[in-house]
Amino acid sequence: HRLVMAETFSGLKQRVLWKWNQETMHNISSNVRLDKWLPQQDILGHPKLKLFIGHGGLFSTFEATYHGAPFLGMPVFADQAGNVNRIRAEGWADVVKWDELNVQMFKSKIEEMVYNKTYSEVVKQKSLIMKDQPMTPHETVTYWAEYVIRHKGAPHLRSPVIDMPLYELYNVDVWLVLASMLLLVLLLLLWLVVGLVRCCCCRASRRKPAKQQKTKKKKN
Template sequence: MPDKYLLALVRAFGRLRQRVLMKWNEDHIKGLSPNVRIAKWLPQQDLLAHPKARLFISHGGLHSIMEALHNGVPILGMPIFSDQTHNLAKGVWRGWAIRLDWTELTEESLMSALDMALNNTRLRDNARRMRVIIRDQPMTPAETVTYWVGYVLRHGGARHLRCPAADMNWFTIYNFDVWLTVIASFSLMVYAIFILMRCCLRRCCHNKTKTKLE
């Protein structure tokens, strides 16, 4: 992380009244405030399930979002790559997330986003509403596991649920013959275009030479 972004995070966290838990791979950060605790590993699921959890600052990965919404915790997201931008855009649209781009990260922009996230009751209510929706399942996770383990045992391994790809050759799974046909066809087309252009250029050069000789 560039120093300017780390400095913005540290200074903004130091201005908060709340306590902050921050995952960091080093033992010390210069200028860290007493209300911020760093650790190389944190039990994310347990922390999100804590009744005093107010906000989750995340990169917006799918699993992290699922854990946060399962516990009704709103998200302040700063996407980095892949599906994270899309995930957070959906969260902003549905009202349970706030997005802040890394390129715009400063102490003031982060404080503004934190103030909005921590004091916006609509954001918190939408996150809690998502928690109710996610947890409204016909069976508990323990009951689901018990049922499916019993199902597999009752039906002798349940081979009818086995994915067909498990019994296929690698060239069948990856459509090797299809890709080979596509590549060969494209190569032939490129080669044909190359031959045609070469013939045209030779004809043009021949006509110019003939004209000069005359």
């Protein structure tokens, strides 16, 4: 997979920034820069950014939305596939499956997303919606910090969960009652089944002596 990606990136006209655990790679072209760490927020916010390729983690998709960056997802595990499929349905992302990865397909998807302006237009509209807030994040933090100070810790905003005992918080008492009722029903059903079986056995045992007496009378 690494070789396929390296060959694909080497064949692109654009400059590629690739986060890799080593700063060198054999047969890598000059348009690809490798680095162990990259300032992702600054890169996504750069006006010349054309495409963001990643695994599709939740925070990565949020960051791509905020900065208006089209996203090409290569999910590996957990929620990544779901995240990529969700934003793909919104019209500003696409997905690459690892078992189908090859140079031709990978390059085709990259070029489609880079040159097709629809992806960029859709995600930029998403970015505008996300940023359209009554206050900036800095103003929001400042307001609530001062609010808590003004109201001496704002005890009226404290969640009642803080003062709940654990058995009440996790509904242990409720589950115990439900479990007891279920156990009682099962015991009642068991008692009925046992009673029916005994009744049937008693009737069968009574019929056998009666049949034996009839056969003896016939012989006599």
